[in-house]
Amino acid sequence: MSKSTSTIEEIKKLACETIEKNKKHIIGVAQQILANPEAGFREVKTAQLVAQNFEDLGIPYQGGLALTGLKGRIPGGAGPGPAVAVIGELDSLVVTEHPHADPNSGAAHACGHHCQIGMMLGATMGLMTPDVLSQLSGQIVPFAVPAEEFIEVEQRLEMRENGQVEFLGGKQELIRLGEFDDVDIAMMCHTASDMGERKFAMGGTSNGHVVKFVRYTGIGAHAGSLPHRGVNALNAASFAIQAINSLRETHKSDDTVRIHGIMTRGGAAVSAVPSDVRLEWRVRSATPSAVVENSTAVDRCFRAGALAVGAKVEITTIPGYLPMRHDTKLQDIFRRTAIDLIGEHATLVMPARRNRGGSTDMGDLSHIMPSCHPYTAGAVGPGHSSEYLITDYESAVINPAKIMAMVTIDLLADGAKQAKAVKANHRPLLNKQSYVKFQRERAETIVFDGAS
Ligand SMILES: [Zn+2]
């Protein structure tokens, strides 16, 4: 073993010792966020807590990025080099029946993002150990990002209208704002409940998607005495939903198509023909081209509903996420690190094509820079449900904090040789400009009058 390798092992050990020593605090931060859930772009208390922690650690940072994001910047002591972002997502979901739901807003951490802020701070604390930091080149960028869950679409469209955001996902918006221009490599870990005996999993991919906000406008009338004078927007929407379900036999299994949605307004009074009915819908598929195909078919179904009853429909298509591409070299560093910490039997590498069906805006980032988004155990229950709970904080927060600290050391020690190699090896599919252009071109609003 060369001298530099043994030095790297020693500084990894120091970083892990710091994380171990601060375990209680790190897990406490995650639990404090669990108790104060906030949905995307509204993570005010959560951002405040991250700010407090950055200040306590003496980390210079910018706040208010894409409304609530915070980005720290810690220069290594061994000279210039690439910037490595360790990301944590600030936002919760809305699951009103979750045991940790906010009784007023219904917000709840049913996707484990509270653990991500804990692990991001833990990894950062490990890396700031003086004898660790002094040997790293480049920069460590702890980055708390808003709004990964693509929900509350109508409220976010209002924010778009008011000029508060353009894109409705946090990392999308941060890319547009140039907040990743000074980052070279990005990583984060997500909790998972479906890992069996494994503690840490890498690889696989996720679905791309577009989001729809659909508004049917009919004509209200007395539902008992004058239904013939009305145009029933609820019937239009319900017919469209059936039409969408009739598309299922056309979905190719390789495309992992998931088309699903909710009705956010179904009428105002039971005694009146509903005249204003609103839907939020999602079209997910494995590739951007399949997303386009399925999105077009879904729009046809929304029109069909309007046509059937003579209602008007306005379909707003909102740029969603891109499929995840893990950088292979970076993933390999993760794999070796995870094996070192928790053993080979507890570590899983999924085939690159294995698509879990969900979506993440880390996929967008992975189109413009080397990125990795592994999964860590510690949760039970189906994701996004009231049963999704963290039962093992060691696996959900401490292990990934140590792994990300060690991966960052691998990247930035030894003159940042590995980070430079990851960068040199990586072929991005998009740059910031082409990404923003691509997303802007997906945004459109169609108005169709079924009566005309
Ligand atoms: Zn989620």
Ligand SMILES: [Zn+2]
């Ligand atoms: Zn999530």
